[in-house]
Amino acid sequence: MVRISILLGLVPLLASASPVPGDDFDLSPRATFVDCLSGKNVPVVLQSSANFGQLASAYNLRLRPRPIVVTIPATTTHVSDTVKCAKQYRLKVSARGGGHSYSAQGLGGADGSVVIDLQNFHDVKYDSTTTLAEVGGGARLGNIARKLYDQGRRGIPHGTCPAVGMGHPSLGGFGISSRNWGLMVDQIVQVQVVTADGSLKIAKKNYNGDLFWALKGAAPSFGIVTRFWFKTYAVPENIVNYSYRFQPGSVSSAVDSFMKIQEFAKKAPKELGLGVSLWGSGVNFELSGAYYGKSIDDFNRLFKPLLSSLPAPTSSTLDSRGWIDTLLRFAGSGSLSVPETGYNEHTTFYAKSLVTSSRAPIERKGMENFFNYAAREGPNAANQGLPWFVIINLYGGGNSAITNPDLLKESSYGHRDTLWNFQFYTTLNGGLTPQGNTAAINFLTGFDGVVRRSGDFSYVNYADPTYSRWWAQKLYYGKQLTQLSLVKKKWDRDQVFWYPQSIDPAK
Numbered sequence: 001m002v003r004i005s006i007l008l009g010l011v012p013l014l015a016s017a018s019p020v021p022g023d024d025f026d027l028s029p030r031a032t033f034v035d036c037l038s039g040k041n042v043p044v045v046l047q048s049s050a051n052f053g054q055l056a057s058a059y060n061l062r063l064r065p066r067p068i069v070v071t072i073p074a075t076t077t078h079v080s081d082t083v084k085c086a087k088q089y090r091l092k093v094s095a096r097g098g099g100h101s102y103s104a105q106g107l108g109g110a111d112g113s114v115v116i117d118l119q120n121f122h123d124v125k126y127d128s129t130t131t132l133a134e135v136g137g138g139a140r141l142g143n144i145a146r147k148l149y150d151q152g153r154r155g156i157p158h159g160t161c162p163a164v165g166m167g168h169p170s171l172g173g174f175g176i177s178s179r180n181w182g183l184m185v186d187q188i189v190q191v192q193v194v195t196a197d198g199s200l201k202i203a204k205k206n207y208n209g210d211l212f213w214a215l216k217g218a219a220p221s222f223g224i225v226t227r228f229w230f231k232t233y234a235v236p237e238n239i240v241n242y243s244y245r246f247q248p249g250s251v252s253s254a255v256d257s258f259m260k261i262q263e264f265a266k267k268a269p270k271e272l273g274l275g276v277s278l279w280g281s282g283v284n285f286e287l288s289g290a291y292y293g294k295s296i297d298d299f300n301r302l303f304k305p306l307l308s309s310l311p312a313p314t315s316s317t318l319d320s321r322g323w324i325d326t327l328l329r330f331a332g333s334g335s336l337s338v339p340e341t342g343y344n345e346h347t348t349f350y351a352k353s354l355v356t357s358s359r360a361p362i363e364r365k366g367m368e369n370f371f372n373y374a375a376r377e378g379p380n381a382a383n384q385g386l387p388w389f390v391i392i393n394l395y396g397g398g399n400s401a402i403t404n405p406d407l408l409k410e411s412s413y414g415h416r417d418t419l420w421n422f423q424f425y426t427t428l429n430g431g432l433t434p435q436g437n438t439a440a441i442n443f444l445t446g447f448d449g450v451v452r453r454s455g456d457f458s459y460v461n462y463a464d465p466t467y468s469r470w471w472a473q474k475l476y477y478g479k480q481l482t483q484l485s486l487v488k489k490k491w492d493r494d495q496v497f498w499y500p501q502s503i504d505p506a507k
């Protein structure tokens with residue numbers, strides 16, 4: 001997460017999407033289905049249309065699932081009508097929000113989906129009476145942050161990339177202020193949603209509560225959210241931004257450092273956002289984040305004991321910034337504003353995640369494996385010289401707002417005792433080649449494999465399309481999966497909302 005967009009700039013990777021198993025799709029739009037949409041005046045882009053290629057391209061060009069059609073609704077009735085026609089003709093439906101899914105889930109993740117592109121649903125309105133933000137299902141994070149700030153100096157905790165869309169809070173949504181305030185999903189108090197029968201509903205805690213719980217963490221399997229209502233916060237303007245770079249010189253010194261950071265992290269106050277990142281080669285790493293406490297002095301008092309136990313940093317930055325400047329720093333960008341319609345930026349990458357529990361902090365042996373792997377394989381990145389980075393974000397520890405077990409009842413997001421979330425990421429320079437693609441998958445699978453223990457999980461917002469359906473469900477949702485399957489059976493027994501790693505209805 002830390003400076004992700006700078007690191008993303010390192011390079012651009014493609015694998016073919018697997019076909020939908022066990023169904024009878026042909027890949028051309030069925031005339032009768034298109035007639036159904038036309039009869040209801042739903043704006044539709046066919047495979048033969050000039051702009052189909054652009055609309056059917058995910059941010060991650062490594063994956064190219066081919067939708068059957070893309071609809072671009074202007075009204076919630078268009079969304080409902082698309083779902084009703086798709087259900088009538090037994091087609092699978094996916095919402096496309098910001099299009100930034102790692103596994104191209106916004107395009108259905110496999111050939112043959114009906115894609116509902118929500119780009120026209122980008123309104124952001126702050127209500128000063130309720131202090132809630134009303135946000136369209138196709139809005140993007142940067143525009144939300146900018147508008148909430150301009151409308152009332154308010155903000156919501158969320159991830160770094162301004163162009164990421166509403167898949168983010170639908171599946172979790174971690175940002176540097178999340179230990180302080182929670183994940184973005186935790187801020188949802190109500191949604192307006194089109195369900196599998198095509199009807200438009202409101203869901204909140206005490207009304208359609210089971211659906212609401214499922215949507216908060218697994219929305220793509222349960223409906224198309226056309227509008228979210230989020231809690232907002234008065235934003236601080238004195239946020240301590242920090243970064244320290246280290247060149248430990250040896251694997252054992254890097255491991256010593258990480259173990260000290262982990263001891264510190266276990267008790268860190270919620271006001272501290274912290275990540276450890278490394279990239280390129282060897283064992284050099286950066287410790288960085290933001291502190292939402294009182295002042296730089298306060299931060300120094302907190303951090304000094306840790307810093308004095310680590311090797312001297314080779315460089316550092318420490319300053320106090322406002323809310324917007326802090327978001328810009330983590331976005332690695334000069335602006336938070338993103339085109340509301342017609343967004344057309346892409347890269348080519350493969351990524352994985354590893355989620356560890358506070359009950360099982362990483363052992364010294366695991367970190368020895370990790371840094372040894374970085375030093376041995378990093379420089380060659382599976383013999384193709386692929387650029388890569390790993391960011392290890394602190395979710396839990398101390399009184400973190402993310403890791404309250406009571407939240408399992410509030411949302412279906414699966415991991416409320418996370419200590420660390422590791423993101424492993426590599427890009428393919430110059431686009432996809434079969435060799436590069438295999439190298440990327442092998443390199444990161446090896447990296448994850450040297451640290452992963454049975455009982456570790458993965459993060460659904462960093463979806464890994466190499467996981468099988470059942471393995472993905474288990475790693476993403478843990479113990480929440482049983483209840484999710486029961487709710488799926490009630491609300492979408494026929495799996496209108498289907499993609500390769502969606503929730504299955506209970507038998």
Ligand SMILES: Cc1cc2nc3c(=O)[nH]c(=O)nc-3n(C[C@H](O)[C@H](O)[C@H](O)COP(=O)(O)OP(=O)(O)OC[C@H]3O[C@@H](n4cnc5c(N)ncnc54)[C@H](O)[C@@H]3O)c2cc1C
Pocket residue numbers: 001004005008059094095096097098099100101102104105106107118137138158159160161163164165166167168170171172173174175219220223224225226461462499
């Ligand atoms: C550059 C970059 C930076 C990122 N940084 C972070 C980060 O800091 N923290 C973090 O937690 N994650 C981060 N992510 C991951 C990101 O949160 C997920 O990829 C997210 O799911 C993308 O949402 P989207 O709407 O852009 O993508 P899409 O591909 O459009 O959607 C993703 C999934 O959500 C569904 N969906 C989208 N909108 C709706 C809706 N309105 N109703 C129902 N379902 C919907 C789609 O059907 C799809 O299944 C980052 C990703 C990228 C590419």
